[in-house]
Amino acid sequence: MNHGMRRLLKRLHWMDGLIVAVLVLFFGYVWVQIGDQLNYKWRWGLIPDYMFRYDEERERWVANLLVQGLITTIRICIYASILAVLLGIILGMARVAKNLTIRMLARTYLEFLRNIPPVVVIFIFFFFLSEQLIAALNIESWARGIARSENNGVWEFFFGDMRRFPSVISGVIVLALFESAFVGEIVRAGIEAIPRGQHEAARSLGMSWYAEMRYIILPQALKKVLPPLANQFISLIKDSAIISLISVQELTYKTVELVSTTRAIFEAWIATAAMYFVICFSLSMLFSYLERPRKSGAR
Amino acid sequence: MPETQPIIEIRNVDKFFGDFQALSDVSLTVNSGEKVVICGPSGSGKSTLIRCVNRLEEHTSGQLFVDGIELTGETRNIRAVRMEVGMVFQQFNLFPHLTVLENLTVGPLRVRKISKADAIARARKYLERVHIPEQADKYPAQLSGGQQQRVAIARSLCMEPRIMLFDEPTSALDPEMINEVLDVMIELAESGMTMICVTHEMGFANRVADQMVFMDGGKIVEIAPPSVFFTKPKNPRCREFLDQILEH
Numbered sequence: 327m328n329h330g331m332r333r334l335l336k337r338l339h340w341m342d343g344l345i346v347a348v349l350v351l352f353f354g355y356v357w358v359q360i361g362d363q364l365n366y367k368w369r370w371g372l373i374p375d376y377m378f379r380y381d382e383e384r385e386r387w388v389a390n391l392l393v394q395g396l397i398t399t400i401r402i403c404i405y406a407s408i409l410a411v412l413l414g415i416i417l418g419m420a421r422v423a424k425n426l427t428i429r430m431l432a433r434t435y436l437e438f439l440r441n442i443p444p445v446v447v448i449f450i451f452f453f454f455l456s457e458q459l460i461a462a463l464n465i466e467s468w469a470r471g472i473a474r475s476e477n478n479g480v481w482e483f484f485f486g487d488m489r490r491f492p493s494v495i496s497g498v499i500v501l502a503l504f505e506s507a508f509v510g511e512i513v514r515a516g517i518e519a520i521p522r523g524q525h526e527a528a529r530s531l532g533m534s535w536y537a538e539m540r541y542i543i544l545p546q547a548l549k550k551v552l553p554p555l556a557n558q559f560i561s562l563i564k565d566s567a568i569i570s571l572i573s574v575q576e577l578t579y580k581t582v583e584l585v586s587t588t589r590a591i592f593e594a595w596i597a598t599a600a601m602y603f604v605i606c607f608s609l610s611m612l613f614s615y616l617e618r619p620r621k622s623g624a625r
Numbered sequence: 626m627p628e629t630q631p632i633i634e635i636r637n638v639d640k641f642f643g644d645f646q647a648l649s650d651v652s653l654t655v656n657s658g659e660k661v662v663i664c665g666p667s668g669s670g671k672s673t674l675i676r677c678v679n680r681l682e683e684h685t686s687g688q689l690f691v692d693g694i695e696l697t698g699e700t701r702n703i704r705a706v707r708m709e710v711g712m713v714f715q716q717f718n719l720f721p722h723l724t725v726l727e728n729l730t731v732g733p734l735r736v737r738k739i740s741k742a743d744a745i746a747r748a749r750k751y752l753e754r755v756h757i758p759e760q761a762d763k764y765p766a767q768l769s770g771g772q773q774q775r776v777a778i779a780r781s782l783c784m785e786p787r788i789m790l791f792d793e794p795t796s797a798l799d800p801e802m803i804n805e806v807l808d809v810m811i812e813l814a815e816s817g818m819t820m821i822c823v824t825h826e827m828g829f830a831n832r833v834a835d836q837m838v839f840m841d842g843g844k845i846v847e848i849a850p851p852s853v854f855f856t857k858p859k860n861p862r863c864r865e866f867l868d869q870i871l872e873h
Binding site for chain 1: 679681704705707708710711712714716718719720721722731732735736777780781784
């Protein structure tokens, strides 16, 4: 037993033992209940099969339901984050704009999103915006055309099965619109944290509003809010589960599908929870690693 | 005869912050190449006055002409004036995310839209003028206060302005750094730049000023050349103020 372990054991108290014992008893009870009362048969063996399967025709392993869903989730989250940051920067600047109308519009958007349940917001965005947009731009038939064509490797790499493109895109738009409000608030806080002297120095050089924002204020503001922005990215991944409700075939949607065909309720949801957890937790570890103070001259 | 042409004309300017009147009926004319030093107790409106000249503050009434352009709400006029008017702040206000060289080139590049090579050449020239060419690649936070203020002066000069405004440029500095900044300002004055300085450095004022202005309660109460200003000021409050700061 090494030194660290011994110190840890020394710090444990009889209370800690009691707490652990109670927890073990509780979960043991739940476990037994599930086994006996519900007559639930655990079939963990199913899960790996539904992550990858062997494709006989192509003679190689391919992603099955869960991993397909996971990949879609990751794709959507990346695109939605990029879009949300762009929209959020615009929104953040609008929140501090001189023009009252612009400020009020940004505020209205934010307050709507804050005071309506996310699920309702998602449905509204989907039916009122994203569906109309997709219909208007004729994206559906365009995507089907690409799906049918031979050389669509690049498209498939970025968006997966092109027949699903419209739903992926509406997922991205809906999620980005939803998150942009929160990104906007973070950006606004960053802009407001920049001392007035910076604005004055930029202005007294004759800079336009755009140049002042682009070269002086935003670079400093965004650097300041990088940690909360990173956290917002993790939130976005978690929030992305909601878009399963508009039939975007991401991880949560695929899990529902899996449960309805196999009835492996506990295994499927635990596996899905684990996948979300691994992604979000490792990202949060990565971000805190990147944020740690470093020795360097440049600030 | 550019020497006698008025470059800044302030006519009956009032400035209110809410109910508080910061400037009341201020008129002042500065000729091209002239150096004006403004002093007065704190809260007397000195900073407000020079901040009106490049419209960091908006005057409430009266007229203000800079280089023949009237300052109104017109954005184009404001930017045209600001390109001709450099400003040095008490707190330096350097851009902390940019290196010294980038601090100097960002204005010429993004406002004057000159080429990058020209901007860099210009930046090096003015860094030389303020005696810190070796600091070009450092960040502002790595410099002393005196060096930062000299970078701030060079930053303004890089826009090649016709007028320089100084808002208490040495007030935030440690005493041992004041002279290095004043030296640069004296050199600049000797090069013929039009300058308005708000400062309490009376030695500097006596040396470079063509006109001394004393403000109190938002009004200009005394304007005189330094020889008269320091020896026989007419206004009693001005006399009292000078006695106080020249005592030590």
